[in-house]
Amino acid sequence: MDETGKKVGLFVPCYVNDFYPDAALSTLEVLEAHGFDVEYPENQSCCGQPFLNNGMIDEARPLADRFVGLFADYDYVVAPSSSCIGAAKFRYDGVTTDARYPLLRPKLYELCEFLHDVVGVGNLRFDCSFPRRVGLHNSCHAIRELGLAAPSELNISHYSKIKAVLAKVEGIEIVEPSRDECCGFGGTFSVQEADVSAMMGRDRIADHIANGVDIMAGVDMSCLMHMEGLAKRDGTKMQFVHVAQILAGRVEGNSEIEDQREEF
Amino acid sequence: MSGRFPPMDHAKNAAEFTADSERAHWHDRALWFVRQKRDRAAKSVPEWESLREAAETIKMHTMEHLGFYLERFESQARRNGIEVLWAADAEEFRHIVAEILREHGAEKVVKSKSMLTEECGLNPHLESLGIEVTDTDLGERIVQLAGDHPSHIVLPAIHMKKEDVADIFSKYLHTDPDNADPFYLTRAARDHLREKFLDADAAITGINFALAEEGGFVVCTNEGNADLGTALPNLHIACMGLEKIIPSAQDLGIFTRLLARSATGQAITTYTSHFLKPKPGGRLYVIIVDNGRSRLLNTRHNKALSCIRCGACMNTCPVYRRSGGHSYGYVIPGPIGSVLAGAREIERFASLPFACSLCASCDNVCPVRIDLHAQLYRERRAAINVPSYGEKRRLLHLAAWVMQRPKLYGVLMKTVRFVLPLLPRALVYNRFNVWGREREVPEPAKRSFSEIYRERR
Numbered sequence: 001m002d003e004t005g006k007k008v009g010l011f012v013p014c015y016v017n018d019f020y021p022d023a024a025l026s027t028l029e030v031l032e033a034h035g036f037d038v039e040y041p042e043n044q045s046c047c048g049q050p051f052l053n054n055g056m057i058d059e060a061r062p063l064a065d066r067f068v069g070l071f072a073d074y075d076y077v078v079a080p081s082s083s084c085i086g087a088a089k090f091r092y093d094g095v096t097t098d099a100r101y102p103l104l105r106p107k108l109y110e111l112c113e114f115l116h117d118v119v120g121v122g123n124l125r126f127d128c129s130f131p132r133r134v135g136l137h138n139s140c141h142a143i144r145e146l147g148l149a150a151p152s153e154l155n156i157s158h159y160s161k162i163k164a165v166l167a168k169v170e171g172i173e174i175v176e177p178s179r180d181e182c183c184g185f186g187g188t189f190s191v192q193e194a195d196v197s198a199m200m201g202r203d204r205i206a207d208h209i210a211n212g213v214d215i216m217a218g219v220d221m222s223c224l225m226h227m228e229g230l231a232k233r234d235g236t237k238m239q240f241v242h243v244a245q246i247l248a249g250r251v252e253g254n255s256e257i258e259d260q261r262e263e264f
Numbered sequence: 265m266s267g268r269f270p271p272m273d274h275a276k277n278a279a280e281f282t283a284d285s286e287r288a289h290w291h292d293r294a295l296w297f298v299r300q301k302r303d304r305a306a307k308s309v310p311e312w313e314s315l316r317e318a319a320e321t322i323k324m325h326t327m328e329h330l331g332f333y334l335e336r337f338e339s340q341a342r343r344n345g346i347e348v349l350w351a352a353d354a355e356e357f358r359h360i361v362a363e364i365l366r367e368h369g370a371e372k373v374v375k376s377k378s379m380l381t382e383e384c385g386l387n388p389h390l391e392s393l394g395i396e397v398t399d400t401d402l403g404e405r406i407v408q409l410a411g412d413h414p415s416h417i418v419l420p421a422i423h424m425k426k427e428d429v430a431d432i433f434s435k436y437l438h439t440d441p442d443n444a445d446p447f448y449l450t451r452a453a454r455d456h457l458r459e460k461f462l463d464a465d466a467a468i469t470g471i472n473f474a475l476a477e478e479g480g481f482v483v484c485t486n487e488g489n490a491d492l493g494t495a496l497p498n499l500h501i502a503c504m505g506l507e508k509i510i511p512s513a514q515d516l517g518i519f520t521r522l523l524a525r526s527a528t529g530q531a532i533t534t535y536t537s538h539f540l541k542p543k544p545g546g547r548l549y550v551i552i553v554d555n556g557r558s559r560l561l562n563t564r565h566n567k568a569l570s571c572i573r574c575g576a577c578m579n580t581c582p583v584y585r586r587s588g589g590h591s592y593g594y595v596i597p598g599p600i601g602s603v604l605a606g607a608r609e610i611e612r613f614a615s616l617p618f619a620c621s622l623c624a625s626c627d628n629v630c631p632v633r634i635d636l637h638a639q640l641y642r643e644r645r646a647a648i649n650v651p652s653y654g655e656k657r658r659l660l661h662l663a664a665w666v667m668q669r670p671k672l673y674g675v676l677m678k679t680v681r682f683v684l685p686l687l688p689r690a691l692v693y694n695r696f697n698v699w700g701r702e703r704e705v706p707e708p709a710k711r712s713f714s715e716i717y718r719e720r721r
Contacts, residue, residue: 012713014667018677019706021713028717040717046667051660053622055644059664066668140623152303153580153628155312179296182582186621191698192656193619195279196586198702199288200621229703 003118004035009074011067011088013081013221014046020221022250023242027080027111030247033127034119041070049087052095053187061095064088068098074107076118080244082110082142082219083187090145111244112219113148116161124168128249131171135208136163137218137227140182148219152180162219162243169246177207185226201230205238215239217246271612271652274619278587287425292585294422299579301529302629309521318518320633323570326510327561333476333509334552340479341550344541351553354384360551361386361468361501362393368499368547370395370465376483376490377401378470379417379573380503380553383595386468397468398460400489402453409436415589417596418527418575423588457489467493471504471550472572473519477512480540481550484523484533491537498546502539506552507569519572522631526574556608564642565607570632571600577626577636583619592616599626599636606643614650617643674714681708 008031012024031038048063067088071077079085089108092101109117115124142148142162149160163174184190184200191197205227208216214237218224224240231238245251282288306312326333338348351357357380365373373390375381375397387397387408399408403420407413410432414420421429426444434441439452469490473482481502483490494500510519524530542548560569578584578598589597594605594613602616617640626636648657666673684692685708693700 014673015706017713018681019708021709021711021716024713025716040714042714043670044714045670045673048667051664053641053644054656054660055617055642055646055648056657056660056664057645059661062668063664066670140621140625144624144628151625151628153306153625155307155309182621182623182625184582184621186623188656188660189618189621193275193278193583193621194698194701195275195282196583196619197621199282199285199586200582201703203289203292225706226703229699229706232704233702 005037006075008036008038009071009077010038010040011047011071011077011079011084012040012044013079013084015225016080016221017044019225020242023080023221023244026242026244026248026250027078029250030111030115030126030244031078033125033248034115034123036076039074044070047084047087048095049084049091050187052087052091057095061097064092064096065098068092068096068101068104071107072098072100072104076107076109076114077104078109078111078114080111080219080242081221082113082139082146082148083222085110085113086141086145110142110146110148110219112162112165113146115165115247121164121168124165126169126247126249128246129170130246130249130251132215133173133175133211133213134166134246135211135213135216136166136174136176137183137204137216137220137223138162138176138180139218139220139223142219143180166217166243166246172246175208175211175213177204177211179204179207183223183227185223187222190226197226198230201227202234205231205236208238209236213238215241215251217241217243219243269612271614271650272593274587274591274593274615277591277593278583278619281588281591282586288586288588290425291423291588295579295585298419298528299576299629302526302576302579303529305525305529305531309525315518315522316631316633319522319572319631320570322510322515322518323632324567327507327566327569330506330509330558330561333511334506337474337476337479337509338552340477342479344479345548346479346541347547347549349549349551351551351555353555354553357384357503357551357553357555358386358389361503362390362395364499364501364549365390365395365466366393368466370497370499372396372398372460372464373466373468374398374400374460374464374489374493374497375468376470376485376493377404377420378468378503379414379596380470380505381468382414384553384555398457398464400457400460400487400493401485402450402487405453405457406432409433413590413595415597416575416578417573423590457492461492461496464493464497466497466499466501468501468503469494471502471508472523473516474504474509474550475511475513475516476509477514478540480513480538482516482520483537483539484520484535485537486528486530486534488535491535494539498543500539500542500546501549501551503551503553506554506557507571519631523572523574526576526629526631560607563607565603565639567634568600568603568607568639570634572632574631576629576631580625580629581620582623582625583621587619592619599640600634603634603636603639603643606640606647610643610646611650614647614652617641617647674712677712681710681712684708
């Protein structure tokens with residue numbers, strides 16, 4: 001792996017910074033453990049996705065410009081989120097005024113995508129075991145925007161970069177739900193269409209429960225935050241973690257549900 | 265046109281649908297079943313994705329040369345003895361159909377499925393002139409008897425359970441109200457429709473594909489009702505939106521292979537009927553309707569004109585399956601309906617581009633590869649400026665203003681993280697907290713990642 005020592009800019013989604021710092025810390029640890037010089041540039045903000053998704057280009061522009069400006073000089077930019085990376089990668093055209101954007105674009109990676117495509121599955125070393133049955137949440141932007149796995153609608157060969165990376169953790173059993181379907185988060189969709197959104201989320205959780213799963217992992221904390229909120233309200237026994245937390249060995253490997261945030 | 269109707273609110277309509285959780289789940293499962301059938305059918309064709317690309321290319325080409333192909337169709341059809349008429353809008357279309365029926369003294373009409381006639385309000389118009397119109401597609405007949413509207417373009421009565429049908433049929437077809445056996449009900453509809461077919465003075469059909477080179481057209485049904493309807497009367501009026509044209513019969517196979525597999529998972533529709541000329545002694549009319557379609561040419565909605573009305577985007581849409589077709593308040597529901605409605609009248613349909621979680625599943629099932637979710641994403645730029653979204657726009661504008669000042673945002677969030685756990689539950693879950701209506705608010709971390717990172721260095 002001659003990529004070792006390359007400079008990686010860590011992008012941490014705004015809500016992850018304040019609500020799920022362990023997912024970000026795990027991402028940092030995993031990248032460092034694989035030999036990268038990781039930096040978290042100060043003064044990061046939102047990638048602009050909520051504004052882009054609501055057609056508010058003028059509001060998104062300064063945020064897109066900030067993102068491009070902060071990350072343009074890194075060899076790679078990695079984030080524990082497919083949807084923020086998707087926004088920066090596919091939705092900044094005609095939005096950012098920064099001329100460096102076309103050069104930055106191919107350097108943007110979601111964590112699993114980076115581990116799979118840049119580090120290479122054969123070079124992955126995770127110093128932990130996780131002997132649990134994990135329900136994989138395949139978020140839409142990971143599957144249908146970044147192409148991290150084959151979407152069920154297409155007649156193409158099956159693959160999943162997320163599963164390939166996660167499967168490198170010793171003892172893990174990965175279970176996918178019966179439906180390849182949106183969880184209903186969708187950013188502001190979750191409040192604009194609150195009732196449909198809640199029904200979609202509960203249906204996803206039920207699908208995982210039917211698989212005998214009590215822990216769900218995904219590459220987007222936002223989807224998981226939505227489902228976690230529903231599960232907590234309903235008193236459903238389900239733990240929600242970012243894939244990075246398992247890769248970094250920061251989730252208890254036994255089935256006891258513990259709040260990983262306690263230590264902060 | 266605009267301003268005639270108040271804005272519709274998809275979220276409000278959807279909430280009414282999801283309130284009956286059992287029924288909403290039944291609706292979702294029924295359509296997911298169709299989506300799974302579609303997947304199996306699509307995966308049984310090794311060249312499926314190439315077929316979709318070919319269909320996309322042919323449709324885009326045809327739309328780029330729409331004038332040429334429509335005129336070619338007109339001249340070829342006339343040569344075959346078909347009378348071709350043009351309608352600029354719904355009103356002209358209704359007038360033309362009524363005039364033809366009047367000329368021929370037709371009082372009883374059988375009509376096979378045509379979303380165009382629904383779009384143009386043909387039935388109520390003809391009925392107001394004393395003409396009896398019978399929809400002969402089973403689903404459409406159920407909806408018609410119920411005084412309802414289709415909630416899906418391929419499965420018009422998918423929002424009704426068999427018990428609902430038993431109830432409606434008992435009123436109009438005098439069946440046993442307690443017998444909801446589908447076979448029993450279908451037999452009753454069949455007997456009833458047979459009489460209508462025998463009595464009809466005229467048949468109206470839709471058109472799935474008009475063939476420019478041959479001057480003929482193709483009608484696809486599963487029930488054979490278009491064929492039964494056109495068999496006896498000497499008058500056949502076929503109606504098409506102007507986007508239904510394809511260059512020639514050579515291209516047809518690509519679309520017939522895609523259409524039924526995408527729609528219901530069948531290899532092909534049970535009946536794929538070709539019409540080339542009037543039957544001996546009969547009259548055959550084709551009415552080409554614009555009604556706002558040509559306005560979409562060379563706009564960001566261009567690709568929406570490629571739609572072949574298979575309904576696959578509805579079956580796969582997680583929102584449509586859980587909110588029902590009527591929640592869209594437009595003749596065509598689901599992702600393609602949201603695109604078309606928004607393109608037609610954004611002020612009224614501004615909530616439709618937002619009735620989408622941007623999951624993009626619709627793009628992947630669309631047999632002609634319409635960029636549905638990207639169109640809805642772009643359409644939000646127009647939708648957000650509609651007056652009814654003023655409050656949302658102001659809130660987001662304020663959020664962006666804060667986000668553009670990371671230091672201020674950091675202080676604010678630190679305060680939130682500190683204060684939130686101290687607040688009484690009733691204050692956090694107040695009536696403005698839409699997130700918290702069904703969900704718990706995430707637990708704030710004691711320290712943010714940026715704080716942890718700084719200490720770690």
